[in-house]
Amino acid sequence: MTLMLSVPLTLSNFSCYSPVCIDSSHFIMSLAAEAFVSQIAEDQILLSDCASSLAVQAYLRMCNLPVQVSYRPNAEYMSPSGKVPFVHVGNQVVSELGPIVQFTKAKGHSLSDGLDDVQRAEMKAYMELVNNMLLTAELYIQWCDDNTAAEISRPRYSSPYSWPLNHILAYQKQWEVRRKMTAVGWAGKNLEQVYEDVSQCCQALSQRLGTQPYFFNKQPTELDALVFGHLFTILTTRLTSDELSEKVKSYSNLLAFCRRIEQSYFEDSQAGSSSRGYSKGPSLF
Incomplete structure (x- = not known):
């Protein structure tokens, strides 16, 4: 199947x-x-x-x-x-x-079975934090920042389609995201406020991680996968400004965390790969 x-x-x-x-x-x-x-x-x-x-x-x-x-x-x-x-x-x-x-x-595959109830509740809370802050910030920057929307988001999103469908779909997507920003109370924010929210989220993640290899000691959970997905992508994606990635770079343990997961789970698949699109390269370093 x-x-x-x-x-x-x-x-x-x-x-x-x-x-x-x-x-x-x-x-x-x-x-x-x-x-x-x-x-x-x-x-x-x-x-x-x-x-x-x-x-x-x-x-x-x-x-x-x-x-x-x-x-x-x-x-x-x-x-x-x-x-x-x-x-x-x-x-x-x-x-x-x-x-x-x-x-x-x-189906018998879980990364968090070893956590107790308190740890599992804490893990879910941090996952909500990432989704509510980092994901929302990414969407805001893509579609609510006029420069990013015009130079990156609309051209990329609409690239598979011919005129006029490409413009219709891109502006429809932008409208949907901006409506969501209004619903979650982000429509009135400016970029500096969004960057500050990202910084606060990273600070909370950095404090929880501390000197541990993963958020819950020595073994990764779905929280580690989620945080890695967002932080690594922020660090390796070119936007119209570097401010978003610079917020993450302020936390050395988060950088080490991303590098650790990249080395442990992805470097075997990097051989022969090349930089594409707006990527800064195949690795953090």
Whole structure:
């Protein structure tokens, strides 16, 4: 049977930044077969989708589920939630990291079974922090900052489509995100306030991580995968300004954390890869 994990086109380093497809003939029994990750085309994916896709790929690798990448320009429209990535196994379709974690757990693969109830509640709280702060900041910068929207987001998002559909879809997406910013109380913010929110989030993550290799001692959990996906993508994606990545670079233990996960779970797949799109390169250093 086929497990498809989908994401939009990438502007970052890892091939996982796009729709993801995981092929596993023994998935129901072991979930340990090879996973084929499909992404939306390389020149299409934006920062937030890159981060979400990398988080899922990191999680699957931490579960010892190997991943290969294929490309899907319409992954967003294939997803049941309209968000990437998603997994497709038989007649089951699951999108986004949280539900994918629950899905793999039901198949016998979990990274957080060793946590007690207090630790599990703390892990979920930090995951909410990342989603509410970092993901929202990424969306804001992509679509609410006029320079970024005009120079990067609209051209990349609309790149697979011809005129006039390309303009219609890009402005529709921008309108949707701006409406979401209004709903969550971010519409009145300026860029400096958004950068400060990112800095505060990174400070909280840095304090929780401390000198540990992972957020909960020596073994990674889905929180580590989520944080890595967002921080690594921020660090390795070119935007119209470096201010976002500079906020992350202020925390040396978070940089070491990203490098540790990159070395442990991704460097075997970096051989022969090259820098693409708006990526700064295949690694942090």
